[in-house]
Amino acid sequence: MSKAYFINKVLATTVVGSYPVVKGGGLRSLFDPLHSAVETAVADQIGAGIDIISDGQVRGDMIGAFASKLPGVKGQDVIGKIQPAAAAITAADTKYAISKFPKVKGIITGPSTLAHGLHISTPMYRNKEELALDLAAALVIEARSLEAAGVTLLQIDEPILSTGIADLAVGKQAVELITSSVRVPTCMHICGNLANVLDELLKYNVNVLDFEFSKNPSNLDVLSRRDLSGKMLGYGCVDSSSDEIETVHEIKKRIEKGVEYFDPKILLIDPDCGMRMRSRESAYWKLKNMCDAAREVRIAL
Template identity: 30%
Template sequence: MLLPASLVGSYPQPDWLIDRGRLAGRFPPRVRARELWRVAPEFLEQAQRDATLLAIRAQEDAGLDIITDGEIRRESYSNRFATALDGVDIDNPGTALDRSGHPNPVPRVVGPIRRKHPVEVSDLQFLRAHTTRTVKITVPGPFTMSQQAQDDYYGSKEALAFGYAEAVNEEIRDLFAAGADIVQLDEPYLQARSAEAAQYGVKVINRALDGLTGLGTTALHLCFGYAAIIHERPAGYSFLPELAACDVEQISIETAQSGLDCSVLSSLDGKTIILGVIDLNDPAVETPDVIVERVRRALLYVDASRLVMAPDCGMKYIPRDTAFGKLAAMSAAAVRLRAELGS
């Protein structure tokens, strides 16, 4: 399909499931934050399943072509996977600076990183069982997890990142085997820590993707941070052309809130671009006309056959009715563009 429409990953969780007021007042947690859940532990899994079904149906009703589980079972995009690994002391967290420069509790690495068991496969299987459309699931990337941890074992961030890459590789392999069409690595810290990313970011991502060619489609999400938390946007990405050397097939970037100069997309020839066309800092629901113009800016540099339409970032922090309205407008824009482009 030309110009398929998709989430980046997350969809807003219902207020009856998670304390959205407490969620909004903090950076995404790096360690477990069970106090965010409103449902008693013995009913939490059932409630998360019900809320995931709502997220799947909302995406379908909004007209999306690629469906995620909405990351409904997660307190943040990264902590559920990062705290499920061997080598991490989750009872005695460490400290690391977040992308705004403030200290945050983070996983403390005390031994070799090992994946004990599949972490997200059951989430993927649930998603696959409840939609007939193309499905995508997200996994935190190894570079980002290495920046969100206190290393008391490896002695270097690079060695730690390669430890995470091994675990991520095993997880992606199992996700494809369980029926994932697309697996996306979330790597926001490639932008936040671009100097360090320039040294080994591509190498560690390629290790995470090693041997996966032909199993399914791989994607990578790069961003400036959640709009609800990081309000200021730079003029452009500090780490983007480097990803031309990355083995990933799709690259997700934001252009709506930042008004990004789309000429930079020319440096990613051969990659499919997941184009952020929904501004998550704007509480108003965009019209399809606005979204069409955002896509046209990119079409000057990328053929329509290499574009996927999406929000700038995850929608976790915005109201559910706003999220649905924005997705429906994006789907309407996609239908209009397909008609204009003759497909």
């Protein structure tokens, strides 16, 4: 099996990453208030039938969770040269997930998205592009720690790249600093409308491109006219921006639309984006219905 086809299942299901934070009590919560939230996120994903789970990303927003651990950053201000974190940032939660389930994706907030979420308060960096490259170099250590932990897939979240704000050439250089440092298959997640950026994104050296199609159905038309060059496609078919739970039938229709355009062997079925802002009930049933819909389409194939 090639590096791209890392899961031997047609229309395998996954998550983009984050899950609602469900806090627990007990003695352990005094030492680690969010460990029970990791446990809940992992258990719910497994219960829903997800094939490649995450640790739930419950320890903070996508910027703060990483930036707060990097020397050179204080709050949202870059105050000095960016250095790697003193210890792995997400490996402990990822290892917990792996202890409960064989296939787990490690997730890193992308360097361009981090750079644009921070304020430069030092003459060390002239612009966000220089900052993004140093952030990428620091995140190589995190990527390698996740690979060593045993992840099935390494995902880099770069939502900023669809907005037109970030420099796509520097974004590519920064992402590839990370992807070239590991042997595990890699994925890049980008939400939003792809019309103005897709041709550049297709050049990025990653094994999977993960996009949203539920809230941005026009992405399907744009993408269907392009050559994916052997990449797999993360196919967002559940709306992460609302607590409204789509039926199995609704999600099945979206998946069938994707299968009309693409070989089902290259599709990974997932929500449009992370579920952090949803209620636990909504997040769970969205994932459960998505897995049931994928199974129905799989059987029909």
